[in-house]
Amino acid sequence: MERLPKRQRHQQLSRLIEENPFLTDRELTRLLKVSIQTIRLDRLELSIPELRERLKLMAERSYDPVRSLPLHEVIGDILDLQLDKSGISLFEIREEHVFSRSGIARGHHVFAQANSLAVAVINDEIALTASADIRFIRPARLGEKCIAKAYVRSSGAQKGKAKVEVFTYVGDEMVFQGNFVIYRSAGEPDREGGDVHEDRH
Amino acid sequence: MERLPKRQRHQQLSRLIEENPFLTDRELTRLLKVSIQTIRLDRLELSIPELRERLKLMAERSYDPVRSLPLHEVIGDILDLQLDKSGISLFEIREEHVFSRSGIARGHHVFAQANSLAVAVINDEIALTASADIRFIRPARLGEKCIAKAYVRSSGAQKGKAKVEVFTYVGDEMVFQGNFVIYRSAGEPDREGGDVHEDRH
DNA sequence: TTCATACTGATACCTGGTGCCAAAAAAAGC
DNA sequence: GCTTTTTTTGGCACCAGGTATCAGTATGAA
Known part of the structure; x- marks a missing residue:
């Protein structure tokens, strides 16, 4: 047969x-x-x-409820988060993030990862980027996994502003560095029970 | 009846x-x-x-083949573009761009509009953001139409770097301002016939 | 009363199937 | 060769979720 x-x-x-x-x-x-x-x-x-x-x-x-909200939530997967202290996220450069000709990631994606991490790490009801000073050290390329590390330098819980420094690495090479100033709504609410603010999905 | x-x-x-x-x-x-x-x-x-x-x-x-490529091409619609001089783009803040609680746009969207316009305005085969210094003047909100205006301050066709200044307005209110330094691949290629480089979709 | 609009019912038909049974064809086993 | 098993095909009834059309009813306004 x-x-x-x-x-x-x-x-x-x-x-x-x-x-x-x-x-x-x-x-x-x-x-x-x-x-x-x-x-x-x-x-x-x-x-x-x-x-x-x-x-x-x-x-x-x-x-789906989680439908096609591509840039809705935090860009990249949060690997670690210590509110008002530090955070780490992972973002893989995919086809849709790069210039097709060169395979180099468009800057705003790398920025988006850093920015959303900087906002997420702030333990406050509302946190907004006020300003930023950023540098693209070397291009990130298709397929590379970007690890962003954010450090809250001056929490300024009372002052209404926080400084967050973000470094993004591919392997041990730094690809991006940024200093963010984040507005925060008020003093740390510190609601117990692990209630999260909306930036942390 | x-x-x-x-x-x-x-x-x-x-x-x-x-x-x-x-x-x-x-x-x-x-x-x-x-x-x-x-x-x-x-x-x-x-x-x-x-x-x-x-x-x-x-x-x-x-x-759809063009499905969910949200940040793929230039963010916002280009309204005007004078290579190596200036450019204008329009970006409407939609549901998926804002914090659901506050209706305020996430910073990286506003940045993305400015960044992709800054790159698009450079008349070169490959243009990459090197660094930027940005300020979010006031929050952009759901439904608002952001007009970004980019001006090439020093084209530096030979030098390999260009400075681009971008201002984003809602109506006559400025919401964002950024100074970009853009790497460019080489001297202006100036290919005639209106050939566009890949950033201009 | 008459008329127009809105609603309901009934029927035939369509697509893209499922489920089942039997027959035909093909391959395998002897 | 012939038999057995597997594979393929055909046919029919049925279903959901409709379209299209025609006829009848209700309701209210002129």
């Missing part, structure tokens, strides 16, 4: 649907040259849901 | 479907207490597509 054709077809089927989830069974018959029943048996075996279910799943994913 | 109910129902219908696009007509009959035919007439009048079309549209949107 020529077993391969079936497996090959299964592979092709999976690939086709992955590439284009909008294909109906009828269209797949054209592409794979088998009857529509075979397509359906194949989907059954591979547990690929029908077109409508696929679309529904995609719609649900994109409708 | 009690006309209001219909308009109210139309409003409710729109709202319901906007809130939850996964509602079938049958479920809507329960919510609005009218027959399924009425629901369908209403959808027709309001030109709200059927459930499956809605899901398909959502799926397509999320599957």
Whole structure:
């Protein structure tokens, strides 16, 4: 029994649907040259849901509460956070962050990581960037993982302003350095119970 | 004739479907207490597509090749650009750019507009932000339209660096000001024919 | 009363399927 | 060769969630 054709077809089927989830069974018959029943048996075996279910799943994913809020929250994953002291976040440079020609990250992404970390590290209800002095030491490139470290230099809980210094590294090379001045709404609220302010998602 | 109910129902219908696009007509009959035919007439009048079309549209949107590349290209719409001289861009503060609690834009969005304009205004093959000195004068808020104006202060075509000053306004109020130093790859290439470098999308 | 608008019901039809059964075809085993 | 098993195909009933169309009813205004 020529077993391969079936497996090959299964592979092709999976690939086709992955590439284009909008294909109906009828269209797949054209592409794979088998009857529509075979397509359906194949989907059954591979547990690929029908077109409508696929679309529904995609719609649900994109409708998700955490939907497509790309720059909404903190940029990068927070690895460590000691409020009013220091914080560390990780941000991987991906395709969408770089100049396509050079593969070098656009400055505002590197800045965004540093800025959102600087705001997140401030233990206050509302914290806003007032000013910043920044330097891009060397370009960050596609695929590189940027580790940003933020240090609160003068918390100024009463004063309404805090100074935060951020250094971003790729490996042990520094790529970015910034001095941020952050407005804070009031004295540290210090609500107990680990209540977080909105910047920490 | 009690006309209001219909308009109210139309409003409710729109709202319901906007809130939850996964509602079938049958479920809507329960919510609005009218027959399924009425629901369908209403959808027709309001030109709200059927459930499956809605899901398909959502799926397509999320599957789009240009999907969710939020910070990919220049942030904001370029309104005017005079290479190596000046540029103007417009950026509207939307839901996804603000702190949900306060409705104030996160700093890195405002910065991103200014930064990408500063890079775009440089007439060179490769232009990268080297350093910047920025100030957030007053918060930008949800719905506000930010106009950024960039001026090349010292083009330094030969020197490999350019200074660009950017001012961002909402109406006639300044919200942001930044001094950028931009690395440029070489002397102005000045390729004729309006060839654009990659930052100008 | 008459008329217009709004609503409801009923029916035929469509797409893109599922589920099931049987027949045909192909491959494998002997 | 023939038999058995697997694979493929065809056919039919059925479903959800609609569209399209026609007819009937309610309701209120002129």
